[in-house]
Structure formats: C-alpha cells, structure tokens
Amino acid sequence: xxxxxxxxxxxxxxxxxxxxxxxxxxxxxxxxxxxxxxxxxxxxxxxxxxxxxxxxxxxxxxxxxxxxxxxxxxxxxxxxxxxxxxxxxxx
Numbered sequence: 001x002x003x004x005x006x007x008x009x010x011x012x013x014x015x016x017x018x019x020x021x022x023x024x025x026x027x028x029x030x031x032x033x034x035x036x037x038x039x040x041x042x043x044x045x046x047x048x049x050x051x052x053x054x055x056x057x058x059x060x061x062x063x064x065x066x067x068x069x070x071x072x073x074x075x076x077x078x079x080x081x082x083x084x085x086x087x088x089x090x091x
Contacts, residue, residue, distance in 0.1 A: 009053055012036045012046050 012034035020027045030043035041049070051058055070085040 005053060008036050009046070009050055012041065013050070016043055016046065 015034040016029050016032045019032045020029050028043075030047070033040040033042050034046065035041075037049075048058065051060060054060075067085060
C-alpha cells in the first residue's frame with residue numbers, strides 16, 4: 001500500500017478522534033465523519049478502508065492483551081475481562 005494512502009487514512013482517523021475528544025459528551029466514533037477520497041466517510045467506512053489497507057478480513061478481531069481477572073493471554077474482548085471467564089477469574 002502506498003505511503004500516501006496510509007497518510008490519508010491516518011489523517012482521517014486523527015480527524016475523527018479529534019472531533020470525539022473536543023466534545024463535552026462521549027461520541028461514537030463510528031458516527032463521526034471525516035473528509036477523504038473526495039467525500040465524507042464515517043468511522044465505519046474508515047474502519048473498512050483501514051482493514052483493506054492492512055489486508056485484513058473485515059471480521060479481524062482487535063489486538064488482545066491478557067485478561068486482568070484470569071490471566072488468560074490474548075483473550076480480551078472488551079474491557080478488562082475475557083469472554084472465557086466472564087469477569088469471574090475462573091476460566
């Protein structure tokens with residue numbers, strides 16, 4: 001992927017995150033738009049374009065860390081606990 005495309009996608013990501021940061025309320029980044037490729041694209045569109053640029057399948061899971069409850073490596077889904085232990089620490 002050319003560096004120029006990566007720079008466009010990074011700038012669009014920056015613009016969306018900056019808009020989220022500037023507001024007094026929590027804003028869903030998937031609903032905010034950035035202008036690139038000659039049109040306004042929302043976070044969902046940007047996510048797809050980034051997946052394409054990285055060569056990822058659209059269902060690629062996010063990077064994972066270790067569950068803070070059970071210590072399971074690479075099992076974070078959302079938050080600090082994994083789906084395997086459901087926050088109980090028992091996997």
